[in-house]
Amino acid sequence: MNFSDLAKNRYSERYFDSRPVEQEKLDKILEAGRVVPTACNYQPQRFFVIRSEEAMEKLRAVTRFHYNAPLFLLVCYDIREVWKNPGDRCYENYNSGEQDASIAATTMMYEAEELGVHTIWVRGFDSKTVVDTFGLPEYMIPVMLLGLGYPNERAKANPWHFKRKPIGEFVTEL
Numbered sequence: 001m002n003f004s005d006l007a008k009n010r011y012s013e014r015y016f017d018s019r020p021v022e023q024e025k026l027d028k029i030l031e032a033g034r035v036v037p038t039a040c041n042y043q044p045q046r047f048f049v050i051r052s053e054e055a056m057e058k059l060r061a062v063t064r065f066h067y068n069a070p071l072f073l074l075v076c077y078d079i080r081e082v083w084k085n086p087g088d089r090c091y092e093n094y095n096s097g098e099q100d101a102s103i104a105a106t107t108m109m110y111e112a113e114e115l116g117v118h119t120i121w122v123r124g125f126d127s128k129t130v131v132d133t134f135g136l137p138e139y140m141i142p143v144m145l146l147g148l149g150y151p152n153e154r155a156k157a158n159p160w161h162f163k164r165k166p167i168g169e170f171v172t173e174l
Helices: 003-009 023-034 053-062 097-114 127-134
Strands: 045-050 071-078 118-122 140-149
Touching: 003 097, 023 045, 023 071, 023 097, 045 053, 045 097, 053 127, 071 097, 097 118, 097 140, 127 140
Parallel strands: none
Antiparallel strands: 045 071, 071 140, 118 140
16 A cells, blocks of 8 residues: 555544454564654654553553553653754744654554554543553653554444545645
């Protein structure tokens, strides 16, 4: 599948079956997140694999948006390793962490789709609760959870997935 088709057809999966994601596929997905471009190549993105029963119980305690995915990646950034732009007058104390981690998460999402593994991007959680629940250090900032797994028989794209604004609403030449 070419990238354009991959991007158009990938959707947020809400109906996972219980089959585990193979380690070989998980390794490829994690590698895709490792090699992404980051600001000044500082590479602040960090990934935490959530798949043991104990870790999944903790996950269910921090978000109701788990959709029974058998595996989650908690995507964070290390605040000590981000690029900062103190001179930005629109964004006081700007740092690249959220963008760098989001680029990594998006790339992993598309790699998973290419491998036949469905995903869902989850941001329905309180970051401090996630840090406390998983015992993360204070410098580790959660950005999102990426649920991974195989679709069950109910799987289908939400009808909203295919509603797209025209390109003219996104692009302005300056």
